[in-house]
Amino acid sequence: MTTSTAVHSDAAPVSTAAGDWPGRWARLTPVLRRPGPFAHPQFTPGDETVDFLMKQCKVLVVGAGGLGCEILKNLALSGFRDLHVIDMDTIDVSNLNRQFLFRPADVGKSKAEVAAAFIMRRVPGCVVTPYFGKIQDKDYDYYQQFNVIICGLDSVEARRWMNATVIGMFDSDSPETLKPLVDGGTEGFQGQARVILPTMTSCYECSLDMLTRPTTYPxxxxxxxxxxxxxxxxxxxxxxxxxxxxxxxxxxxxxxxxxxxxxxxxxxxxxxxxxxxxxxxxxxxxKNIIPAIASTNAIIAAACCNEVFKLATSSASLLNNYMMFTGTDGIYTHTFEHEARSDCPVCGQARLKMSVNAMWTLEDWIDRLIESPETQLKRPSLRTGSGSLYMQAPRALEQATRPNLQRTLGELLSSGEAVTVTDATLPISLEITVTFVETSEKTE
Amino acid sequence: MIKIWTMKKEAAEADKKKPKQSAAQIRVQKDMDELSDLPKTIDMSFPNPEDLLHFELSITPDEGIYMGGRFFFTFSIDASYPHKAPRVQCKQKIYHPNIDLEGNVCLNILREDWKPVLNLHAVIVGLQFLFLEPNADDPLNKEAAQDLRENRERFKMHVAESMRGGRVNHESFDCVLAA
Known part of the structure; x- marks a missing residue:
């Protein structure tokens, strides 16, 4: 965030109308102003849709590498004008063959900042706000501001984090918290594009067992x-x-x-x-380097950006929900609906909000969880992000956490905290967000 | 006058900062639930019970060549679990065809045969099996494997000697006899 001002200064004028020469969007607007037999049922052709795309829609691009450069270029040229890009990496000389927003003089600089500045110089009217840092630096508030999040990442860990974040911040009581996630990935001549609609489609974690194993030797x-x-x-x-x-x-x-x-x-x-x-x-x-091929990145980024465009405009039906591209034997793609796993630890996690009394002991609360028809647990283990509340197994953990049973919820938790509940008799896990209803003050 | 709204906002902010469990942590929590009836030959200990990703395991075989010993392993699990296997290291220097002198363990499901559907229970059972059936075909300690292949009785004697803290082939070993 600290660097964005520096980037604006050497970029083209950024007012929304800037640089709109006659016929600039001549290829784009007919698609959005006319009805069509293949349009999504929700599609309303007209200026409203064009305005949303160009004036309101805010898209986050995660990763400014091989896929990220393609994605930023595609989105900027498709009429998106409020882009944000986040990447923790700096430019390496080996990136220059395919990460075309970078030049030899940029080696060592932030990918996000250089990419943002390049797009703004080249595509008048498009504002790109870079963040040079980790995705983990940002919280729900940051990710909530976007309409769509598109990922061009190269690591399983970063994808899992992003996926869990997008799903975790969805609150079924406020539909606007549902943020579509479009994920692209490439490996040599192969790639995949998918659309994740939190709690509606399968998520990245659901398909973890489909990943090729990292190469290991006995x-x-x-x-x-x-x-x-x-x-x-x-x-x-x-x-x-x-x-x-x-x-x-x-x-x-x-x-x-x-x-x-x-x-x-x-x-x-x-x-x-x-x-x-x-x-x-x-x-x-x-470093487990996988050869990156520029054309594979271009194909996958294009497929992903089509989905972002469709999400923003409803101009066509979405990819449902997984497209695999195999470029090794000619060009082959396969599209299928990957099914959500009911026992997925991220999206299969049932979520509940529960009002509790801060004066209850943990044991009181566990008894209620077992009795409550809403939860129906048998032997629940409970943890928060900062530690163990009570673990049923193994023995050593049960013993270590047993003293917590007599402590009050007010001592162990704070209002608004999320507790992960698992139970050996249940395939899924449960996330319970607790709210203290009565005063948590202790009589001291 | 106290600015109640600011306080409320700050409290709400503080709540948001409370970390949630990562996908790997949730998965490990589920794995742990399945470890309720481990055989009495297996024991686990947690240096920090808040942290499920780092713990110790001991195996006290009640039959086989390694009976009478107690073997300690450290487990460390990172954010890539279960995409990647947990890291397991033997804490003692022992004479075993599939465990080298540095404590590296050769168990297929910890490396090339790991799959995300496997869990901690599978790894623990696999480790226990190594002490019941040391495998001379997948050696990590080549001398021990050759020893086992050539002369099972001599190998047994060497194991017994090493478990007492003695020397085998000029190499001294840790005493691992169960108290």
Whole structure:
């Protein structure tokens, strides 16, 4: 946020009408002003829809890398004028072949800031607000301001966090808190685009078991019978590094660490007569680098931006809800409806609001949870984001948390806090947001 | 005059800052619920009961070559769970074909055969199995594996010696006898 002013100063004028030359949107407005047989039933053709797209719709682009550059360009050229972009990375020289908003002089600078400035210079009237930092720095208030969130991320962890956040901030009492999430991902020649409507479609966590496993080699192979250069690199990073450096973790961005791993792996390769250990392979294996292909990014970003456009305008039906693209054998796509998992720990999590008395002991409350027809639990375990309230198992945890049973909810919780409830007899988990109804003051 | 509304707003802000559990933490909480009837050969301990992602496990085999010993493991689970397997390390230096002298464990479901549908229970059962049936075909300690393959009786004696804290093939081991 601190950097946005600096970016505005070298950008083109940003008033909404700026740079609207005759015929600028000639390809776009007919789609939005005319009815059509394939339009979504909710579609109302006309200026209202155009105005929403150009004047009101606020879109967050998560990630300003390979997909992010394409997404920002596509959205800006499709008439979106209030874009925000968030990325914690800085530009590396190896990004320049496909992340076309960056130039050699930008190496080392923030991706989000450089991308935002580039789009604003190039597309008059489009305002892009960058944030150079982590998605985790931002809270519900920040994510609530957007109409749509679109992700072009490269890590499973960041996607899981984003997905859980978008689902967690949905409050069924206020429909405007439902924020559609469009997620794109690529891996070499393959990619996927999907639309996640919190609690209505399957979510990212529901499909976690569909992910290809991170490549791992059996420890016994890397320890005894290496055959591939990758085995030697894994040996250096998994077995030798902890043996030599103990608890010091490998920093995959530290050239000295990579050099050590490369040399150690090379020595081992020599012993076993294996060829092919190079510095870049070492980097690839320890950082788990997947080759990025510009055209795959372009295809996936285009598919995702179409969905954002449809979400913003209702001009056509949405992707329902998962599109897989396989570019290895010609061009093949497969679209299917991925089903939500009822036992998904994120979206299958039933959510309740409950009024409690701060003077109840935890045991009182658990008894009520067991008796209440609304919850019907048998052996509930309860935790909050900051720790364990009561765990039924394993034994050691049960013993450690048992004293909490006699403490009051006022001591253990604060009003508005979310408690995660699991039960061995239930496949799903439950999130209960507690509100204290009577005074939590203690008589002291 | 106290500005009630500001106080109320601040209180509401404070509530929002309360962290929620991550997807990995919720999943681990569910996994833990399934550990209610562990066999008496298994024990778990939590240095910090607020933190379910780091704990210790001990295995006290009641049959097999490793009977009489007690073996400690540390588990650490990160935010990528269950996409990635938990990290398991043996805390003692022991003589075992599938556990090296640094405590690395060769168990297929901890590496190449890990799947998100597996859980902590599966890992614990797998570890216990390593002490009942040490596997000479997937060696991490090559000498121990060769020993087992060549002469099971001699291997048994070596295990017994190592568990007492003795030396095997010029290597000294930790005493792991259960008190």
């Amino acid at each position: 420890v016994c192979t890397i320890a005894n019978t290496p055959r591939l250069p990758e085995h030697c690199i894994e040996w250096a990073s998994v077995l030798e590094w902890p043996r030599v450096f103990g608890d010091d973790k490998i920093d995959t961005d530290n050239p000295a660490h990579l050099q050590w791993l490369f040399e150690t792996a090379s020595n081992r390769a020599e012993q076993f007569n294996i060829s092919g250990v190079t510095y870049s392979l070492t980097q690839g294996v320890v």
